[in-house]
Amino acid sequence: MAMVVTKKFFAFAVAFAATLSFIRPAWAATQTVTLSVPTMVCGPCEISIRQALARIDGVEIVDVRLTMQDVKVTFDDAKTSVEALENALKSAGYPASVTQ
Ligand SMILES: [Cu+2]
Secondary structure, eight states: OHHHHHHHHHHHHHHHHHHHHHSOOTTOOEEEEEEEOTTOOSHHHHHHHHHHHHTSTTEEEEEEETTTTEEEEEEETTTOOHHHHHHHHHHTTOOOEEOO
16 A cells, blocks of 8 residues: 555656656746956957856856956856856856856
């Protein structure tokens, strides 16, 4: 009997998890953040930064401004976070901080 209950619960849990992965959570939103990247000084830096951010799942728009030494990133906050963006930039060799 306990086994049956467990199996039913397991089936329910699997179905619930599957539903969650298909439905975009109501609290998910597109966010835009501007990150200051003071070590970005030339074109190749700009390309590295764009690539480092673009490969993150959830990143939608990357607007790198070399002259401003910053990058504006639009992302889905259900898939990624500001922290993940900062970590990706740090790993690429460009420590960044949020300006707004
Ligand atoms: Cu450079």
